[in-house]
Every structure is written in C-alpha cells, then in structure tokens.
Amino acid sequence: MAQTLYPPVARSRVDLSHIPGEDGWPVLGQTLQFLMRPVAMPERLYARYGEISRGNVMFENAANLLGPDANQFVLADREGNFSAYRGWTPILGDLFPRGLMLRDGADHRSHRRIMQTAFRKEALAADLALMQPLIAERLARWPQRLKFYPAIKSLTLDLAASVFLDLPLGRDAARVNRAFVNVVEASMSVLQLPVPGTLYGRGLRGRAFLERFFAARIPGKRAAPGNDLFSRLCTAESEEGERYSDGEIVDHMIFLMMAAHDTTTSALTTLAYLLAANPDWQARLREEAMAAGPDLEHADLDALPDAGRAFREALRLYPPLPSMRRRTVRECEFKGHTLPADTAVNIFNHFTHHMPEYWDDPERFDPDRFARNEHRRHPFQFIPFGAGAHTCIGLHFAEIQVKAVLHRLLREYRLSVPPGYRMPYQIVPISKPRDGLPLTLAPVGAPG
Numbered sequence: 001m002a003q004t005l006y007p008p009v010a011r012s013r014v015d016l017s018h019i020p021g022e023d024g025w026p027v028l029g030q031t032l033q034f035l036m037r038p039v040a041m042p043e044r045l046y047a048r049y050g051e052i053s054r055g056n057v058m059f060e061n062a063a064n065l066l067g068p069d070a071n072q073f074v075l076a077d078r079e080g081n082f083s084a085y086r087g088w089t090p091i092l093g094d095l096f097p098r099g100l101m102l103r104d105g106a107d108h109r110s111h112r113r114i115m116q117t118a119f120r121k122e123a124l125a126a127d128l129a130l131m132q133p134l135i136a137e138r139l140a141r142w143p144q145r146l147k148f149y150p151a152i153k154s155l156t157l158d159l160a161a162s163v164f165l166d167l168p169l170g171r172d173a174a175r176v177n178r179a180f181v182n183v184v185e186a187s188m189s190v191l192q193l194p195v196p197g198t199l200y201g202r203g204l205r206g207r208a209f210l211e212r213f214f215a216a217r218i219p220g221k222r223a224a225p226g227n228d229l230f231s232r233l234c235t236a237e238s239e240e241g242e243r244y245s246d247g248e249i250v251d252h253m254i255f256l257m258m259a260a261h262d263t264t265t266s267a268l269t270t271l272a273y274l275l276a277a278n279p280d281w282q283a284r285l286r287e288e289a290m291a292a293g294p295d296l297e298h299a300d301l302d303a304l305p306d307a308g309r310a311f312r313e314a315l316r317l318y319p320p321l322p323s324m325r326r327r328t329v330r331e332c333e334f335k336g337h338t339l340p341a342d343t344a345v346n347i348f349n350h351f352t353h354h355m356p357e358y359w360d361d362p363e364r365f366d367p368d369r370f371a372r373n374e375h376r377r378h379p380f381q382f383i384p385f386g387a388g389a390h391t392c393i394g395l396h397f398a399e400i401q402v403k404a405v406l407h408r409l410l411r412e413y414r415l416s417v418p419p420g421y422r423m424p425y426q427i428v429p430i431s432k433p434r435d436g437l438p439l440t441l442a443p444v445g446a447p448g
Contacts (some may be wrong), residue, residue: 001244001245002170004103006178006328008096009327011060011090013060013107016062016340017052017054017359018337020053021055024056024313031058032190035188035190036323038427039350042348045066052065063337063344065334065345066348067355069378071387072268075324075388083109084101086329094194095186095187099256103339117238119394124400128215131401135159135406138154139409142441145437152272153406157261164228166226166228179206182202184200189280189431193352215250218249233252262393264398264402266318267398271310271402271406274314281365282410286411288306289410299437307403310367312384313369316352317354319349321349321429323347326345329342349384352380394429413444417437417438417439421438
C-alpha cells in the first residue's frame with residue numbers, strides 16, 4: 001500500500017482553564033494519581049465536576065470526559081472531531097507506531113478492510129483448531145496450586161506464537177515472548193526516554209528485535225503461507241486489490257500481538273477469579289462445558305451462551321483497557337464547554353461500566369444482566385472493545401480464545417481461592433492482579 005504520512009505529535013499545551021477541573025502537581029500533573037488510583041480518580045472528578053473536567057495526565061493538558069454520552073461523542077465521532085493517531089502517539093507512538101489503533105480516517109479504513117480478511121469465520125475456525133491441543137497439553141501440566149496470572153500469561157503467549165506465527169515452542173518463541181513483554185511493560189513508563197537498562201529502554205530494544213524478527217520471515221510467509229495470522233497478513237488483499245507492504249505487516253503484527261494477547265490474558269484472569277469467588281456460576285458454566293463435549297468446533301461456540309455472558313461481565317467489571325485517548329483536530333463542544341483544537345481527551349470505560357445510573361448493583365458479578373439486556377440502556381455504556389470506527393477488530397478472536405480455555409479448564413478443574421480472599425488488582429496499563437491470583441485447581445473427578 002502507499003504510505004500515508006503522519007506528522008510528529010507534541011504533547012498538548014492548549015489552554016483549558018475555561019473548563020472546571022484541576023491541574024494537579026507541578027510537572028507531573030495528575031499522572032501519578034491516574035497510575036496509582038485510576039478507579040478513584042474519575043469517580044472523584046465526576047462527583048465534583050460532572051461529565052467534563054480539565055486535567056493533566058502523562059505530561060499534557062487534557063479534558064476528561066465521563067459517562068456514556070461522552071463515550072458516544074468521542075468514539076462515534078460523527079463530525080470527525082477526533083484523531084486516534086494524535087491521541088495515542090505521545091504515549092504509544094515509539095512502541096506501536098502505525099498499528100491499526102494509531103491510524104485515522106481513510107487510511108485507517110483501508111488498512112482495516114485488508115485486515116478483516118485475516119479474521120474471517122473460516123480463519124477463526126482454523127485458529128480454534130490450532131489452539132485446543134496446546135491448551136489441553138498445557139493445562140494438564142499445571143500444579144494443583146499456582147499463581148494463575150503468570151500461568152495463563154505463559155499459555156496465551158505460547159498460543160500467540162503458535163496461532164499467530166506458526167512458531168514452534170522453543171528458543172525463538174521464548175525470545176519473541178520476552179521481547180513482546182518488554183514492549184508492553186514499557187507502554188506506561190512514566191519516564192519515556194531511550195535510556196538503556198530502563199523500562200522504556202528495554203521496550204524500545206524489544207521493539208527493534210521484533211521488527212527484525214518479522215521482517216526476516218515475510219518473504220518465506222509470502223512464498224509458502226500457512227494458516228497462521230502472520231501468513232494471512234502477508235497474503236491479505238482487499239476487494240480493490242490492495243496489499244500490505246513489508247513494513248506495514250511488521251507494524252500490524254507487533255500491535256496485534258499486544259491487542260490480542262494482553263487483553264485476553266487479563267480477561268481470563270479476572271474471569272477465573274470471579275468464577276472461583278462465585279461457585280454457583282462456576283458450576284453453571286461447567287455444566288454447559290460438559291454438555292458441549294470434550295472438543296469444540298467453531299459451530300459449538302454458540303452453544304456456550306452462559307460462558308459468553310460471564311466473559312462480558314468480567315469485561316464489564318475489569319475492562320482490560322480502562323481508558324482511551326483521542327485528540328481534537330478542530331474546535332468542538334461537549335455539554336456546553338468548548339474543546340479547542342489539539343486538546344487531548346480521555347474517556348474512562350472502567351468508570352462507565354460501574355455507573356449505578358446504568359447498571360443494577362454494579363459491583364456484583366451478575367452475567368445474567370446481559371440476558372436481561374441491561375447493557376442496552378445506552379448504546380455506549382458497555383465498551384470493553386471500544387466502539388465506532390476503531391472497535392477492536394479481534395473481538396471475535398478474543399471470545400473464541402477465552403471460551404476455548406474456559407471450556408477445557410472447567411471440564412478438568414474446580415477453581416477456588418483462599419477463604420476471604422479479594423483480588424488486589426491494578427488497571428493501568430492493563431487490568432491484572434497485583435499478587436498473581438493464587439488459585440487452587442481441584443480435579444473435577446476428585447471427592448469434594
């Protein structure tokens with residue numbers, strides 16, 4: 001494809017003093033508040049200022065927009081007021097440049113059209129078939145007591161190496177996984193300087209390794225493609241005959257690995273915790289998994305409606321990505337307040353997912369709320385995969401992977417946490433337990 005040029009983006013210094021709010025500490029602004037208390041911060045802003053307030057997060061002035069109306073205004077973007085590229089680049093631009101989330105307008109649409117061919121139903125069915133043997137083999141080796149988060153993270157990394165890359169598990173897969181983890185961990189580094197040995201420096205080094213790794217293998221994937229996602233991107237073609245360049249394939253692969261792996265790891269972890277803490281729901285999903293049989297076909301996934309609702313409820317309570325960023329490209333207005341051009345804008349889906357105005361008893365784990373269509377009280381109250389033009393292209397892949405792991409896990413084990421345990425979790429940059437989630441796996445056939 002022809003390259004679309006995206007100019008550099010400096011952090012915004014636009015004057016937002018006409019919007020109620022607070023600037024935070026000198027230099028740091030509200031950055032540490034957001035990183036350390038990302039749940040409490042929007043709650044406090046909403047209680048004090050309502051749906052819009054000014055602030056300063058990640059070293060730039062920003063408008064904080066809260067609630068479903070704000071989500072709709074920013075993500076539906078019917079008037080073309082916002083740029084995803086300009087919003088995300090100051091934070092992610094060095095690590096995930098030119099990924100699908102960091103593209104705008106016609107360029108984003110054309111890249112998405114090509115990529116959609118790699119996520120067709122038949123491709124996802126092939127992915128499911130590749131996943132299941134590895135899932136079964138790995139779960140059979142898990143100990144009775146384990147830290148679930150690192151265990152499931154290792155599994156999903158290996159699934160990504162197999163399904164995305166057709167890469168045999170071993171030294172190469174381990175190097176790819178390690179580089180990828182370094183890139184993701186660097187994405188919310190407060191000090192974003194290319195200093196060797198720092199978190200951000202390791203992320204940039206990991207990015208450079210992944211660029212070399214993927215670029216060297218593109219000719220082979222084009223010449224002899226397999227069923228893996230890497231091959232599908234190397235051969236993907238839109239109806240108009242457009243194809244990705246080598247550099248575009250590299251950029252998309254690195255971003256897709258992040259988007260697919262970390263969010264799925266987060267969702268599986270919080271879902272395992274919620275089912276361990278709610279044994280009635282765990283038993284209900286186990287009964288459903290048993291009825292589906294030992295191996296899943298793609299057509300069987302619709303026969304797991306309770307698993308789908310539980311997955312959505314875990315995403316509501318603990319959305320993997322707690323907030324989203326855009327930047328205005330022109331002056332616009334929200335709730336009577338003017339947003340000047342070049343205003344960084346934050347929306348907080350975690351906050352929206354817990355608003356009592358839209359959810360009954362919002363802190364309670366209740367997957368049946370999705371059977372009652374509680375999530376349809378406002379079209380933008382439930383947005384774990386984003387919304388609008390930038391809705392996550394891999395949302396169906398994520399649900400397939402979650403259902404495949406959950407199906408095997410519940411058929412084999414009963415999950416439990418220590419008495420009185422409550423999962424301590426961080427939600428920035430990705431929701432995960434601070435303690436790794438101690439979990440006990442009792443074989444289903446064992447007494448008790």
